[in-house]
Amino acid sequence: MIGKFQLCSVKERIIKEAFKLFWRYGIKSVTMDDIAKDLGISKRTIYQHFPDKEAIVILVIEQELETQKCQMDKMDEDKLNPVAQMILGADYMRVSLAHMNPVVFHDLKKYHPHAWDLFHRYKHDYIIKEIRENLIEGVETELYRKDINVDMLSILRIEQVLMALDPEIYPADKFNMMNVQMEFVHHFLHGILTEKGFKYYTKYIEESATSITHEK
Amino acid sequence: MIGKFQLCSVKERIIKEAFKLFWRYGIKSVTMDDIAKDLGISKRTIYQHFPDKEAIVILVIEQELETQKCQMDKMDEDKLNPVAQMILGADYMRVSLAHMNPVVFHDLKKYHPHAWDLFHRYKHDYIIKEIRENLIEGVETELYRKDINVDMLSILRIEQVLMALDPEIYPADKFNMMNVQMEFVHHFLHGILTEKGFKYYTKYIEESATSITHEK
Numbered sequence: 307m308i309g310k311f312q313l314c315s316v317k318e319r320i321i322k323e324a325f326k327l328f329w330r331y332g333i334k335s336v337t338m339d340d341i342a343k344d345l346g347i348s349k350r351t352i353y354q355h356f357p358d359k360e361a362i363v364i365l366v367i368e369q370e371l372e373t374q375k376c377q378m379d380k381m382d383e384d385k386l387n388p389v390a391q392m393i394l395g396a397d398y399m400r401v402s403l404a405h406m407n408p409v410v411f412h413d414l415k416k417y418h419p420h421a422w423d424l425f426h427r428y429k430h431d432y433i434i435k436e437i438r439e440n441l442i443e444g445v446e447t448e449l450y451r452k453d454i455n456v457d458m459l460s461i462l463r464i465e466q467v468l469m470a471l472d473p474e475i476y477p478a479d480k481f482n483m484m485n486v487q488m489e490f491v492h493h494f495l496h497g498i499l500t501e502k503g504f505k506y507y508t509k510y511i512e513e514s515a516t517s518i519t520h521e522k
Numbered sequence: 523m524i525g526k527f528q529l530c531s532v533k534e535r536i537i538k539e540a541f542k543l544f545w546r547y548g549i550k551s552v553t554m555d556d557i558a559k560d561l562g563i564s565k566r567t568i569y570q571h572f573p574d575k576e577a578i579v580i581l582v583i584e585q586e587l588e589t590q591k592c593q594m595d596k597m598d599e600d601k602l603n604p605v606a607q608m609i610l611g612a613d614y615m616r617v618s619l620a621h622m623n624p625v626v627f628h629d630l631k632k633y634h635p636h637a638w639d640l641f642h643r644y645k646h647d648y649i650i651k652e653i654r655e656n657l658i659e660g661v662e663t664e665l666y667r668k669d670i671n672v673d674m675l676s677i678l679r680i681e682q683v684l685m686a687l688d689p690e691i692y693p694a695d696k697f698n699m700m701n702v703q704m705e706f707v708h709h710f711l712h713g714i715l716t717e718k719g720f721k722y723y724t725k726y727i728e729e730s731a732t733s734i735t736h737e738k
C-alpha cells in the first residue's frame with residue numbers, strides 16, 4: 307500500500323512539474339527529459355506512469371479545467387449580481403492567464419488535438435452554459451437590455467476569449483493578451499448594459515482591479 | 523480584334539456564371555461541367571480561358587472583393603457620420619450575403635487556400651483600415667467613447683463578421699447567419715457609443731432597414 311501511495315505521489319509530482327514547464331515554455335518545447343531532469347527522477351520512472359507525453363498533456367489539461375470549474379462554481383455560490391460576476395470572471399481569467407505562455411494554446415491546437423478537444427468540450431458544455439445563465443439573469447434583473455439574443459451573445463463572449471488568445475489574430479509583439487481580454491469584457495458589458503446595469507458596472511469597476519490599460 | 527473581344531466576353535460570362543453557381547451551391551459541389559452546361563458551351567471552351575477551376579475561383583473572388591471595395595469607397599464619399607456608416611455597412615453586408623450559401627466560406631478555406639488568402643489580405647489591408655478610420659472619427663466626434671482601444675476593437679469587429687459566417691461556431695440549423703451579423707453590429711455599437719452617439723444611433727436604426735429579428 308505504501309508503494310501505491312508513493313506511485314500516486316510521483317504521478318502527481320510529474321503532472322505538477324509538467325504543468326509548470328508547459329505554462330512557462332509552451333508544450334512543444336518541453337521534453338520528457340526536461341520534466342525528468344527538473345524532478346530529479348529518471349525518464350524511465352515517468353514512463354512507468356505515462357505511456358507518452360500526450361498522456362501527460364491530457365492529464366494537465368484535465369486538472370486545469372477542473373480547477374477552473376471549481377473557481378467558477380465558487381463564484382456561483384457567492385450569489386454575486388451578473389455584472390459583478392462578469393467582471394470578476396474576467397479578473398479571475400486575467401490572473402490565471404498571467405502565468406501562461408500564450409504558445410500553450412497554439413501547441414495544444416496544433417500538436418495535441420485530443421487535449422484541445424477536451425478544452426473545446428469544456429467550453430461548450432460548461433462555460434457557454436455559465437455565460438448563458440449570467441445573461442439570462444442579467445436580463446431578468448434588468449441589468450442587461452431585454453432585446454439581446456442570449457444564445458448568440460453567449461457564443462460571442464466565449465469566442466472573444468479564445469480570439470484574444472490567438473496570436474494569429476492579436477500578434478504578441480503588438481498586443482498584450484490580457485489587455486485585449488480586458489478591453490473585450492468591458493466592451494461586451496457596455497454592449498448589453500441598461501442604464502440601471504451601467505450604475506452597477508461603474509460601482510464594480512471602481513472596486514475591482516480590472517482596469518483597462520491601453521499600453522501597447 | 524473581333525475575335526479577342528469575343529474571347530473576353532466568353533471569359534466574363536464564365537466568371538459571371540461561376541459566381542452565380544458558387545454563391546448558390548458552394549464551390550466544391552460546382553464542377554466545370556456544371557458551368558459549361560449552364561452556359562451552353564463546351565468544357566473545352568472553358569479550358570481555353572482557364573487552366574483549372576482554381577483559376578476561376580480566384581477571379582470570382584477578386585471581382586467580388588473589387589465590388590465590395592467600390593461599395594465601401596462610395597459610402598466614404600457620402601460622408602456619413604460614423605454611426606450611420608457602421609449601420610449602413612452592416613446593411614450592405616446583409617444584402618450582399620443574402621444570396622450567398624454560407625458553405626462558400628467553408629469551401630474557400632478548405633479547398634482554395636490561395637483564394638481564401640486573397641480574402642484575408644483584403645480583410646487586413648482594406649476592411650480593418652476602414653473600421654479603424656470609422657472608430658477614430660467616432661471618437662473624435664464624441665459619438666464613441668474616448669477610452670476604447672481602436673486597434674483591438676477594429677480587429678474584433680472584422681473577426682465578428684467572420685465568426686458569424688463560420689458554421690462550426692454558429693451552426694446553420696440553429697442560427698440565421700444574417701441575424702447573427704445584425705446582433706453583432708448592434709452589440710458592437712452599443713459597446714462603444716457615448717450618450718450623444720446613442721441618440722444618433724436611435725435615429726439611424728429607425729431610418730434603416732437593419733432591424734434585429736430574433737427568429738431562430
